[in-house]
Structure formats: C-alpha cells, structure tokens
Amino acid sequence: MPDRPEIVCICGSTRFTDEMRAANRALTFAGTIVVAPGEANEPVTEQQKAALDALHLRKIDLADRVLVVNPGGYLGESTRREIAYAHATGKPVSYTDPG
Numbered sequence: 001m002p003d004r005p006e007i008v009c010i011c012g013s014t015r016f017t018d019e020m021r022a023a024n025r026a027l028t029f030a031g032t033i034v035v036a037p038g039e040a041n042e043p044v045t046e047q048q049k050a051a052l053d054a055l056h057l058r059k060i061d062l063a064d065r066v067l068v069v070n071p072g073g074y075l076g077e078s079t080r081r082e083i084a085y086a087h088a089t090g091k092p093v094s095y096t097d098p099g
Contacts, residue, residue, distance in 0.1 A: 004033075005031050005032055005033050006031075006032050006033070006064050006065070007032070007033040007034075007035065007062060007063045007064045008027055008032050008033070008034055008035070008063055008064065008065055008066070008067050009034075009035045009036070009056075009059045009060045009062070009063035009065075009066050009067070009086075009091075010023055010024060010027075010034060010035070010036040010037065010066075010067050010068075010069060011037070011056070011060075011066055011067070011068045011069070011079055011082045011083065011086075012037070012068055012069035012070055012079055013070075013074060013075075013076045013078075013079055014037065014039075015074075016069050016070070016071055016074075017039065019069050019071055019096070020036055020037065020069045023067060023069050023096065024036050027067070035059040035062060035063060036059075037052070037056055038052050038055065038056075053078060053081075056082060057082070057085055060082060060085055060086050060089065060091060061089065063091060064091075064092075065091055065092040065093070065094065066082070066083070066086040066091050066092070066093045066094070067093075067094055067095075067096065068082075068083060068093060068094070068095045068096065069096050070095050070096060070097050070099070071096065071097055072097060072099070073097050073098075073099025
C-alpha cells in the first residue's frame, strides 16, 4: 500500500472547465489527490495570467502524473507548454481524448 494517494495535476483549456471539474470529481472519488488550474469568475489581466501559468507549472512539479482534459483533441498554447514542461520533468502524461 502506498504511503500516500497518487497526486494528479489536471491541465487543459479553460474552455473545458466543466470537463475538468468532472475529471476532478472522478479522480477525487477514486482516492486521488487532484491539483487543477485556478478558476476566475472575471477576466484576468496579462500579469495575472502569467502568474497563474507559472503557478500551474509548480502544480505539475507536485504531481505524480498529468491528466490533460482535451475534448475533441484540442490543445491550446498554454496546455501544449504545460505538456512539454511535464515531459521535460519526467512526468507521465495522459489525455482524456488521445485523438
């Protein structure tokens, strides 16, 4: 039995917030610790976006693996950067839609 539950970092476009929430719920009920993108109810500034992007890379650092939520195979620029970072740091990456 592991010392702690697996930690999964969810990545994906903010256009898929509902899908990321569903993945978060499913993983959480399966006993996984989930770290996910921050959410904002209002538009964010470029400075805030840059800070959130940097913070999300630190979340990837904490995770055992990355799950990319990508309905229809969609990968935006930020998500592609996060995937490249995860690969560079040796984190396994899986996709909800391997397309």
